[in-house]
Amino acid sequence: MRLPKLLVIASVAILLSACQSLFKPDLNEPLKPKRITWEHRPAGCSAADCPLVNIDTLKFGDEHLNAIIEQALLEKTQTEPGAPVASSLNAYEQEFLRNAQPRWSSYLQANVREQHDALVIIELSSYLDTGGAHGQPGRGILNYDRQQKKVLTLQDILVPGQEKAFWDMAKTAHQAWLIANNLKDDSAFEKEWPFIKTSNIALDFGAVTLKYDVTSIAPYSMGHPLIKIPYPQLNGIVRPEYFPGRRAQ
Known part of the structure; x- marks a missing residue:
């Protein structure tokens, strides 16, 4: 018995849709990066005070994400805003070791902080020691949206027009941080270390986290607040799709 033409077309469409769903990447399935590490000193240098570069980074199956991570690590090597950066981590290593003095060191690291709701949250760490009293550590956060294949900006995350409300809420959270660290009644501390904004904002599963560089809102001894x-x-402030568990794929 010959099937009606419209029924055949409908059946083929259903099969194609099922195949597309079957082979569509599951964005809730965590990516599994490969860790890439190395540590090098100048050729022929075997002394205890040889300068060194230590790299500890990640490689994903997503080359676009890999390029973003490498560029973000390179930007962590800038010693002043707007300074040029090397074209690659290998090029940075060669340049650093060529100019480094004994005991100088540079560490660059990328770690997966969390993965949820089609987001990969990468934390970047840097540490540069050029012979001062102590080295200079740095931090950075990348909220990578696997659906859009881009790093989210604060404007991407917030409901339009809600940036002031977000930072007002951050100031309230800063007050809670002062209380938790027994600093709320220390007027000298609050005067010397007032609240400021940060670009290091992580869409963690449990809360939106603001991570600060050392000596930004607290002394060096308190690390990265x-x-x-x-x-x-953050209801009405952060876009609903960036609340954990609310995102449709």
Whole structure:
């Protein structure tokens, strides 16, 4: 018995749709990067104070993401805003070791902080020691959206017109941080280390996290301060699709 033409077309369409769903990447399935590490000193240098470069980074199956991570690490090597950066990590290593003095060192690292809701949250770490009293550590955050294949900006994350409300909420969270660290009644501390904005914002599963560089809102001895804003406080401020568990694929 011959099937009606329209029924055949409908059946083929259903099969094609099923195949597309079957082979579509599951964006909730965590990516599994390969860790790439090396540490080099100048050729022929075997002394205890040889300068060194230590790289500890990640390679994903997503070459676009790999390029973003490498460029972000290279930008962590800038010693002043707007300074030029090397074309690659290998080029940076060669340049650093060519000009480095004994005991100088440079460390660059990328780690997966979290993965959820089609987001890969990468934390970047750097440490540069050029012989001062102590080295200079740095941090960076990349919220990579696998659906859009881009790093999210704050404007991407927030509901339009809500940037002031976001930072007002961050100031409230900073007050909670002061209380938790027994600093709320220390007027001298608050005067010397007032609240400021940061570009290091992570869409963590449990809360939106603000991570600060050393000596930004606290002395060097306190490391990298973390301020957390619970998602319920950000209703109407953060776009609904960036609340954990709310994103449709």
